[in-house]
Amino acid sequence: MPSLKDLRNRINSVKSTQKITSAMKMVAAAKLRRAQSQAEAARPYAQRMERMLAALAASAAGSPTAPRALVGTGRDQVHLLIPVTADRGLAGAFNSNVSRMTRNSIRRLEGEGKTVKILAVGRKGRDFLKREFSANLIGDVTYAGRKSINFTDAQEIGTRVTTMLMAGEFDVATVIYNQFHSVITQVPTEMQLIPMKLPEAKVEDAAAGAHAIYEFEPDEETILAHLLPQNLAIQLYRALLENAAGFYGSQMSAMDNATRNAGDMIKRLSQNYNRARQANITRELIEIISGAEAV
Amino acid sequence: MPVDLEIVSPEKLLLSKPVDMVVIPGAEGEMGVLPLHAPMIVLLRGGEIRLYSGTNVTERLYVSGGFAEVTPERVTVLANEATPLAEVSRAEGERRLAAAEAEYAAADRMDVPALDAAQDRMQSARAMVELAQAA
Numbered sequence: 001m002p003s004l005k006d007l008r009n010r011i012n013s014v015k016s017t018q019k020i021t022s023a024m025k026m027v028a029a030a031k032l033r034r035a036q037s038q039a040e041a042a043r044p045y046a047q048r049m050e051r052m053l054a055a056l057a058a059s060a061a062g063s064p065t066a067p068r069a070l071v072g073t074g075r076d077q078v079h080l081l082i083p084v085t086a087d088r089g090l091a092g093a094f095n096s097n098v099s100r101m102t103r104n105s106i107r108r109l110e111g112e113g114k115t116v117k118i119l120a121v122g123r124k125g126r127d128f129l130k131r132e133f134s135a136n137l138i139g140d141v142t143y144a145g146r147k148s149i150n151f152t153d154a155q156e157i158g159t160r161v162t163t164m165l166m167a168g169e170f171d172v173a174t175v176i177y178n179q180f181h182s183v184i185t186q187v188p189t190e191m192q193l194i195p196m197k198l199p200e201a202k203v204e205d206a207a208a209g210a211h212a213i214y215e216f217e218p219d220e221e222t223i224l225a226h227l228l229p230q231n232l233a234i235q236l237y238r239a240l241l242e243n244a245a246g247f248y249g250s251q252m253s254a255m256d257n258a259t260r261n262a263g264d265m266i267k268r269l270s271q272n273y274n275r276a277r278q279a280n281i282t283r284e285l286i287e288i289i290s291g292a293e294a295v
Numbered sequence: 296m297p298v299d300l301e302i303v304s305p306e307k308l309l310l311s312k313p314v315d316m317v318v319i320p321g322a323e324g325e326m327g328v329l330p331l332h333a334p335m336i337v338l339l340r341g342g343e344i345r346l347y348s349g350t351n352v353t354e355r356l357y358v359s360g361g362f363a364e365v366t367p368e369r370v371t372v373l374a375n376e377a378t379p380l381a382e383v384s385r386a387e388g389e390r391r392l393a394a395a396e397a398e399y400a401a402a403d404r405m406d407v408p409a410l411d412a413a414q415d416r417m418q419s420a421r422a423m424v425e426l427a428q429a430a
Contacts, residue, residue: 041307048303048371052336052364151305151375166408215335218323223338225408227362230373237305 004280007273011266018262024090025255032183032248038148039180039241046234053231055214056224057196067221069162069228072195073171078115080161080170081105082193084177084239085125086247087144092257094178094250095124097188102176105190106133117170121157122243149240151233158233165194177239178246184253186246193235196228298330299369300346302356302377309377310356316347317370319363320422328370335365341419343380343426344372355380357426359419380430388423395420 002010057070083102085095102125106116118133120126120140130137141157143149164170173194178186216223297313318327320342339361346354361374395416402409 038306042305044301044308045303045305045373048301048364048373052362052373055336154305213334215333217321217335217337222322223336223362226338230362234305 002272002276004273004276007269007276011269011273014262014265014269018259018266021255021258021262025252025259028248028252028255032245032252034148035241035245035248036180039238039245042234042237042241046238049227049231049234053227056216056220056227067224067228068165069194069232070196070224073165073168075171076114078117078170078172079109080117080119080164080173082119082121082157082161082173082175082236082239083125083129084175084243085120085122085128086243087123087142088247089124090254091247091251092254094186094247094254095122096128097186098176098178099125099128101188101190102129103132105174105176106136119157119160121240149244151237154237154240155233157236158229161193161232161236162229175236175239177243178250180242180246180249183249186250191235191239193232196231296330298328298332300372301369302344302358302372302374304374304376309374312346314346314353315349318343318345318347319370319372320344320358321363328365331367332365332370334367335363337363337365339363339372339374340415341422343422344377355430357383357423359423360415380426383423383427383430385424385427388420388427392417392420392424 081102083098085098089095102118106118109116116133116136117138118129118136119138120129121142123142123144126137126140126142139160141153143153161173165173172192174190174192176188176190179189180186297315298317300310300312300314300317301308302310316327316329318325319337320340322338322340325342326337339358341359342357344356344358345352346356356377356379358372358374358377361372363373364371395413399410399413399417402413404410
């Protein structure tokens, strides 16, 4: 049976933990709003780019000189995985979901006899994968200490990936990130970047109509050569933004749970404390009364 | 009948308004777009976008390059950056020009895509300097 003083100390420590978690929840909520509006602002560009790409890609995909970024190298041997995680923790299973999904993919691909390379974005994923797959890790990018990410960051990763593709260092590139569904649900998702996957229906649309309508200046291939690296950067940018929004969403709900748990714990501890206090009073009273009776 | 102009950067929608005519800096020369233009997808170089109301220029913006989609009723410009001409900084342009020139000089002579990319950046930076000077 802990003493009254012990109980008091524990209640106080849980109370200060609760203060911290509820403050973190507020901070995460504010940052979530900002991350969400940033993700929203990026949407128009991505949509329009997709429209243009659909018109262009359908006409170029069949040609033998189609750019590598669109059709890949034609092989399926070396896979580049780009797991996107946050730099910080205290966000429930957010980071480990992506890391675990990456680990499963690596095991599956290696089981098939493929070579796997990892370009880790975010500190948490890097640290997780480093333990087991440090031989596969070819690089990492972290944004620790940064307030927000901007498009230039995505472009840097994009350039790195494009350079590697041109040097023939991989055949297939896949990014693994948490898709932001709502504040409480983020779904770890694999998205293949290279060779590019066009939505089926759109390819047909474009093949049927769009190509026949549009004129291209200077010509399809020159535009594609500029558009594809840009598209790669945009896809990465989207993954980074969804990751940021998802992280704050996940942190918010994790901190909300922690605050509630701390509340429950305080309630239970206070109950124990009061019981112990009353037991003490009763015991003292009995002592006094029996003392008085003895006299 | 005006044409709907949209200028979009990866980070946000920069501008969306109907204009009577817009001049965009195509990779193969400036082109003016009036309503009912034939559908086109155009590569842009660094240069100036001019918005017209009637015959008057209402707005001038610098873009560092990008793409434009033209249809009979709208023009969509995908640009990494678009700055009103009055806010274009000459110093920034010169800094970029120097960086691009250094990159061009450093690039492998056989690496044609890298040389082309550096040249595009030089052209874009030069346009920025010239426009800043003119403004």
